[in-house]
Amino acid sequence: MKVEVINSAKELEKLSPFHVECLLWGTKEIPATYGYIGFVPGDGFYIKMVCEEKEPLRAYENDLDPVYRDSAMEAFFMFESEKERSGLATYLNFEANANGALLAAYGKDRTYRTCFTKEELKGFACEAQILEDRWTISFRIGIDILERIYGPLHLQAGSTFTCNFYKISEAKEIEHYASYSPIKTTIPSFHLPEFFAMAEIVKRQGQN
Known part of the structure; x- marks a missing residue:
């Protein structure tokens, strides 16, 4: 991923959008799901995801609620x-x-x-x-919060990290799972960094 x-x-x-279309664990279909991610130097990452789903299930209203349901x-x-050169990474x-x-x-x-604080x-x-025919989410991940967790990252063009993007519902009537990067396990879990995709920060065409 660039x-x-x-x-x-x-x-x-x-x-260019990325697409969440790897169907997982018996899922037959999902609403079309895709997104965009960009990096603002000195600021952070901006992400927008789009799902072409009418009337999405949305019972939970508060931050830190189990929205995956x-x-x-x-x-x-x-x-x-x-800080982390061996063993499991954050x-x-x-x-x-x-x-x-x-x-x-x-x-x-x-x-x-560790859940983020209300202020974070x-x-x-x-x-x-x-x-009418879709819903979206957008959010920002600031360099400041990343470096509080990881220490200095020196993020710039050429820097790499790993990531994955998902569409989910654990509600039995519409249960489904899908990912951007394939997850090759039989037990449902998105918490598997070994299956994250490699991403590289790159300059856009025409940038100096």
């Missing part, structure tokens, strides 16, 4: 840390429903995760929009 350098979030939808889109990231999960309720945490595995959650500026 993550292009942009000047602001307003340029996101000018980028609704219809949700998710983004997971892992950066190489100067990764971040961002999960949101069509109400804009954000479940966000970090840690080294699925079980023992505000900093992600997660917003949802429901349109």
